[in-house]
Amino acid sequence: MKKPLLGISLLLSVTFAAEAQKKKIDKKFNETAAIADLTYLASDELKGRDPAAPEMAMAYNYISMQLQDAGAQPVPGADGYFQNIPFMMSSPPSKGEIKLKDSVYSQGKNMLVINGDAISGKYELVDVGFGLADDLEGKDLKGKILLTNVGAPDRMSPADLFALGSEKAKLAEAAGAIGVIERFNIPSIPWPLIVNYLNRSQMVIDNGESSKMPYIWIEDVKNTLKNQLTAGKVEANLLVEGKNNTPVEGKNVLAWIEGSDKTLKDEFVMLSAHYDHVGIGTPDASGDSIYNGTRDNAVGTVAVMNAAKFFAKNPPKRSILLALWTAEEKGLLGSAYFAENPLIPLDKIIYNLNIDGAGYNDTSVITVIGLGRTTADDLVSEAVADFGLKAIADPAPEQGLYDRSDNVNFAKEGIPAPTFSLGFTAFDDEINKYYHKAGDHVDSMDLDYVTLYWKSFILAAQNIANAEKQPVWVAGDKYEEAGKKLYGEK
DSSP states (O other): OOHHHHHHHHHHHHHHHHHHHHHHHHHHOOHHHHHHHHHHHTSGGGTTOOTTSTTHHHHHHHHHHHHHHHTOBOOTTSBTTEEEEEEEEEOOOSEEEEEETTEEEEBTTTEEEEEOOOEEEEEEEEEOTTOOHHHHTTOOOTTOEEEEESSBTTBOSHHHHHHHHHHHHHHHHHTTOOEEEEEEOOTTSOHHHHHHHHSSOEEEEOOSOSOOSOEEEEEOTTOHHHHTTSSSOOEEEEEEEOOOEEEEEEEEEEEEEOOSSTTGGGSEEEEEEEOOOOOBOSOOTTSOOBOOOIIIIIHHHHHHHHHHHHHHHSOOSSEEEEEEESOSTTTSHHHHHHHHSOSSOGGGEEEEEEEOOSOOSOTTEEEEETTTSBTTHHHHHHHHHHTTOEEEOOSOGGGOGGGGSTHHHHHTTTOOOOEEEEOOSSSOHHHHTTTTSTTOOGGGSOHHHHHHHHHHHHHHHHHHHHOSSOOOBOTTOTTHHHHHHHHOOO
């Protein structure tokens, strides 16, 4: 007869505890200071936080000072509050041309110089299939240009094309070749889309291991070039000049707060957001050309900064890792660098609550990209509900948002990693009105809603950091096996 009363008592205890945590966050959260942080990071003074621009230093210095003032500690192995990243800005050549029999390929039209130094002269072409190790074995390739197909038979995603291209260039260089030309012959990926993306300056991580040999794509969906190589020796005239590679130093901003539990403090909940944006772009109707990036992602940066302020004085059981990534807008580069060069072992990071977003069109909800994929769903949904909002799952899966933000670099390693976004129910005109637009200013935001969003993020992080069990991927998720490999079967 006493069990029902005991159950009610436990339920009331949990309810009162949750209410107490909400009240503590309400009391400690400094809305005025948070809005001031948002206003500065999204100000014209920072000129859109382009990771290659000098104003980026103003952003990362400001963020690091806020973390330090909050009481968060530098991560061991970092340069103070920074993880330095060697970037390279690679510009298209001023001229790029290949003449082959009756065909002419020109930079930005049917040819793209992806990487490498300048080159000029006539060279023999050798068709080597996909250009992988088995394709090169036993062939005399010294002083020749290798002609390959992009990708590999079982690897044709855009990410695979770039990763394999780098691998092929290294193999070709080791074999004595002096360049690689890849035939882009994938009808499902429009060549004009590729040109639009690649015929402009690109930021890449310069790990010192990339090949300096010319690496070129040419459009050959109709196999025109392939058909010209059917008989005899074939030579091509190449001219690539004016390709500039400029070093850029990037910085992830990192800090940590030690957990309060003597056992669980060895585990980390990573709270992350990218702090860069797209810089200066095409002027709008009013002449404004600075893309301030309030929604994407000054809001997220301020959320992590305020989590630091709260947890430094109210540490949860697990430790908190605070991560502000650079160069997300250049291809998720800052988070990718940390994932490959972690200053905290990845198997100690049990969860990543990431923030990114394009905007909002519903102030009654928070959209969690990845809701339904981990066992921490209830912990996140309850935190959101405690502030009078509702957590919803990704309403626009066709956009592929989960794989377009920094969280995916950690999901691939096995870390449960959803993205906590401002509330949207469709990727509609209201979102596109501000997404990567000059009008994304602080004064266009509903700051009462944004404040609830910030508080919900802190409470969700606290729920996860205090949870009895480590969150995992739900059974059948495509990253479940990676999680088991990272953490071991438990």
